[in-house]
Amino acid sequence: MPVDPAITRAVLAQELLAVRELGRTHRWGIIPEFGGLRVTVTMYAHNGDLFIVEVRCDDYKEIPPFFEFIDPFTGDRGTKAAYPRGHDSLFHSAPCLCAPFNRKAYKNVDPLGPHSDWALGDWTRSTANGTAWENYTTLADMFGLVQTRLGREEFYQGRQS
Numbered sequence: 001m002p003v004d005p006a007i008t009r010a011v012l013a014q015e016l017l018a019v020r021e022l023g024r025t026h027r028w029g030i031i032p033e034f035g036g037l038r039v040t041v042t043m044y045a046h047n048g049d050l051f052i053v054e055v056r057c058d059d060y061k062e063i064p065p066f067f068e069f070i071d072p073f074t075g076d077r078g079t080k081a082a083y084p085r086g087h088d089s090l091f092h093s094a095p096c097l098c099a100p101f102n103r104k105a106y107k108n109v110d111p112l113g114p115h116s117d118w119a120l121g122d123w124t125r126s127t128a129n130g131t132a133w134e135n136y137t138t139l140a141d142m143f144g145l146v147q148t149r150l151g152r153e154e155f156y157q158g159r160q161s
């Protein structure tokens with residue numbers, strides 16, 4: 001069921017307060033686009049590698065947002081060079097941020113999405129891969145998880161390509 005964009009804008013405005021607070025700690029650049037229901041965040045890995053993450057929030061929170069990484073050198077979206085590589089499947093080789101809070105991870109949304117076994121409307125209660133995803137239901141939680149993986153040497157292993 002579509003979410004009124006005015007409601008989504010209000011949710012975004014509220015959640016961006018916590019995103020900005022967390023962003024100050026990690027040197028994030030945060031660009032909200034309320035008209036387009038989108039947020040772009042620049043993040044840094046522990047070694048200084050720059051990542052750009054764009055999150056489309058249409059129909060948020062009815063369905064999860066759509067995370068896409070943008071190559072900081074070319075501006076290309078969704079390429080392997082835009083995505084981090086890690087020790088587990090969070091930074092999936094599809095390429096995709098593989099978490100129930102990312103709409104792109106669902107095959108019924110994106111044909112390259114790795115999961116036909118996840119239910120889109122169930123994202124806030126998911127326990128996929130043994131993780132309590134209910135702990136990642138705000139944008140600050142989601143961006144924070146990405147930063148945790150980028151910020152630690154044992155998790156971040158460079159770019160995918």
